[in-house]
Amino acid sequence: MKNKAEFVYVTYIHSTPEKVFNALTAPEMTRKYWAHLNVSDWKVGSPWKHEDANDGQAHIVGKVLESDPPKRLVISWAFPADKDNEGKHSRVTFEIDPGPGVVKLTVTHDDLEPGSDMVKGITRGWPLVLSNLKTLLETGNAMDAQTMFAHWKK
Amino acid sequence: MDKVFKALADPSRRKLLDVLRTDNGQVLGELCQHLDMSRQAATKHLKQLEAANLVVTVWRGREKLHYLNPVPIHEIYERWIGKFERQRLRALYDLKEGLEKNYEK
Numbered sequence: 136m137k138n139k140a141e142f143v144y145v146t147y148i149h150s151t152p153e154k155v156f157n158a159l160t161a162p163e164m165t166r167k168y169w170a171h172l173n174v175s176d177w178k179v180g181s182p183w184k185h186e187d188a189n190d191g192q193a194h195i196v197g198k199v200l201e202s203d204p205p206k207r208l209v210i211s212w213a214f215p216a217d218k219d220n221e222g223k224h225s226r227v228t229f230e231i232d233p234g235p236g237v238v239k240l241t242v243t244h245d246d247l248e249p250g251s252d253m254v255k256g257i258t259r260g261w262p263l264v265l266s267n268l269k270t271l272l273e274t275g276n277a278m279d280a281q282t283m284f285a286h287w288k289k
Numbered sequence: 290m291d292k293v294f295k296a297l298a299d300p301s302r303r304k305l306l307d308v309l310r311t312d313n314g315q316v317l318g319e320l321c322q323h324l325d326m327s328r329q330a331a332t333k334h335l336k337q338l339e340a341a342n343l344v345v346t347v348w349r350g351r352e353k354l355h356y357l358n359p360v361p362i363h364e365i366y367e368r369w370i371g372k373f374e375r376q377r378l379r380a381l382y383d384l385k386e387g388l389e390k391n392y393e394k
C-alpha cells in the first residue's frame with residue numbers, strides 16, 4: 136500500500152507567523168540555525184537551493200511549488216545529482232498556524248523513497264533543525280550551527 | 290516538558306513510539322495489531338502522546354494517520370547535553386554499542 140515514506144514534524148514556537156516564515160526563507164536566518172543558506176525568490180515555479188554556509192555548495196535543490204506567506208510554503212527537495220530526475224524529488228510542506236501566543240509549525244516531508252539515504256538524512260536532520268529554529272526565535276541564540284552540522288554528519 | 294516525561298514513563302507508550310518509528314503514518318487498527326492492547330487502551334495512550342506532541346495525527350480522507358514526532362525529545366537532548374559533551378557522549382555510546390554487540394555473539 137505504502138510505496139513512499141512520509142514524515143510529519145511539529146513544533147510550537149513563541150513567535151509570530153511572519154517571523155517563522157522569514158526564518159525559513161531568509162538566508163541570513165537559515166545560516167544561524169541550519170548552517171545552510173536557503174536561497175530563492177520564493178515565487179511559485181522558481182528554483183530554490185540549500186547551500187552550505189561555508190563553501191556555497193548546494194546540498195539540496197528544488198522548486199517552489201506553492202507559496203502563501205506567512206501561512207504555507209511547499210517546495211520540492213532533491214540531491215543536486217537528481218535535479219533533472221523528477222521521480223527522485225520529494226516534497227516538503229511548511230504550514231504555519233497561529234495560536235494564542237504561540238505558532239504551530241508543521242513540516243511534512245513526503246514522496247520519499249523508503250530506506251533511501253535521503254530518508255536517513257532527513258529523519259536525523261528535521262528534529263535538530265526544528266528544535267534549533269525554536270531556540271533561535273525564542274531566545275535570539277541558536278546553537279553554534281557549525282557544531283550542529285558536524286554532529287549531524289556523523 | 291512535564292507532559293513529555295509523563296508520556297515516556299510508560300512502557301506501552303514507548304512501544305507505540307517504537308512501532309511508529311519502524312513504520313510511520315499508521316492508523317489505529319494497524320497500531321493495535323503490533324501491540325497487546327485493546328483499541329480503547331491504545332486510544333488513551335495515543336491521546337497522551339499527542340498531548341505531549343510526541344505523536345502527530347493527520348487526516349487523509351477518512352483515515353487518521355499517526356506519526357512519530359521526535360522534536361520534543363530533541364529539545365530535551367539540547368537542554369541537557371551541551372555542545373562540548375556531545376562528541377564524548379557519542380564516543381561512549383558507540384563504544385557501548387560495539388562492546389555489547391560483540392558480547393551477544
